[in-house]
Amino acid sequence: MLTPENMTIVKAAKSDGVELAMLNDEKESLSLGGLPEGFEEAGCLLDRSSGFSRSLCISHLFELHGVPVVNSHFAQKICGDKVACSAVLAKSGVPTPKVLVAFSAQAALSAVEEMGYPCVIKPPVGSWGRMVCKITDKHAAEAVVSLKSTLGGYADKVYYIQEFVDKPGRDIRVFLIGDEIVFSICRTAKEGAFLTNLSAGGTASGFALTEEMEEAVHKVGGIMGSGIYGIDLIEGKDGGFYVLEVNHAPEFSKSAGAGIGKVAEKIVQFAVSCMKK
Numbered sequence: 006m007l008t009p010e011n012m013t014i015v016k017a018a019k020s021d022g023v024e025l026a027m028l029n030d031e032k033e034s035l036s037l038g039g040l041p042e043g044f045e046e047a048g049c050l051l052d053r054s055s056g057f058s059r060s061l062c063i064s065h066l067f068e069l070h071g072v073p074v075v076n077s078h079f080a081q082k083i084c085g086d087k088v089a090c091s092a093v094l095a096k097s098g099v100p101t102p103k104v105l106v107a108f109s110a111q112a113a114l115s116a117v118e119e120m121g122y123p124c125v126i127k128p129p130v131g132s133w134g135r136m137v138c139k140i141t142d143k144h145a146a147e148a149v150v151s152l153k154s155t156l157g158g159y160a161d162k163v164y165y166i167q168e169f170v171d172k173p174g175r176d177i178r179v180f181l182i183g184d185e186i187v188f189s190i191c192r193t194a195k196e197g198a199f200l201t202n203l204s205a206g207g208t209a210s211g212f213a214l215t216e217e218m219e220e221a222v223h224k225v226g227g228i229m230g231s232g233i234y235g236i237d238l239i240e241g242k243d244g245g246f247y248v249l250e251v252n253h254a255p256e257f258s259k260s261a262g263a264g265i266g267k268v269a270e271k272i273v274q275f276a277v278s279c280m281k282k
């Protein structure tokens with residue numbers, strides 16, 4: 006089943022006369038001996054998969070065989086993993102909340118104490134605000150850390166503990182394609198809620214970025230490499246802002262509203278501009 010975004014992208018490609026072949030990662034298996042049948046002559050792969058693990062496998066295979074991928078394997082790897090992303094942002098001097106990473110329950114609880122309350126524990130790989138927890142006291146920390154250590158999946162072996170930013174009930178989503186900021190919105194949390202994600206009941210409205218925000222967004226695009234990104238900013242009480250995370254496969258059907266068709270068109274044009282010459 007195509008998502009609303011992907012349906013709009015297919016429609017935009019057809020109306021632009023762009024030849025499109027689709028690879029359904031839900032149904033097909035891939036031979037690692039080469040590119041899938043029908044993709045040998047592909048000029049570019051626009052990766053719209055909703056699964057991080059699938060994207061990483063497919064982008065690697067296509068790049069290995071000389072097909073440019075939007076977004077690149079590198080960008081996917083960094084943006085899809087909050088540990089990697091926060092480290093890269095911090096190293097590049099982009100304002101981003103402080104993060105401590107721990108690898109055992111005991112070290113995680115000490116890290117939470119060091120960070121102070123409230124703080125935020127979130128899965129290193131995830132979206133839609135799922136399992137993003139505001140930790141208000143020691144009891145909450147113990148409960149979340151105990152759950153993670155008991156559940157024990159790969160992502161639960163890594164404890165990502167982030168400084169809490171006392172945001173004004175909203176965060177900001179910037180949609181960047183290449184070097185163009187296509188739109189920016191703010192997402193306001195439901196009354197009393199912590200999460201601002203639209204999937205968690207947040208509501209979208211237009212937002213005009215400051216010059217500093219625009220600069221930071223372009224800097225992030227430069228670090229990850231020209232591509233399609235949903236960059237989340239969060240404002241602090243001191244009037245400053247932080248880059249919270251960078252999404253490498255951003256949705257836009259809810260956030261772009263009536264502009265969904267225009268965004269899809271720009272995505273198609275961008276992918277065409279990335280085709281191997």
Ligand SMILES: Nc1ncnc2c1ncn2[C@@H]1O[C@H](COP(=O)(O)OP(=O)(O)O)[C@@H](O)[C@H]1O
Nearest residue numbers: 125131132133134135137167168169170200201
């Ligand atoms: N450190 C933080 N301080 C304040 N709010 C946060 C913090 N981290 C996350 N949030 C809130 O939780 C939401 C989801 O967190 P995020 O890191 O973007 O995870 P996801 O990838 O699941 O969207 C954010 O949009 C924001 O509203």
Ligand SMILES: [Mg+2]
Nearest residue numbers: 133134237250
């Ligand atoms: Mg987010």
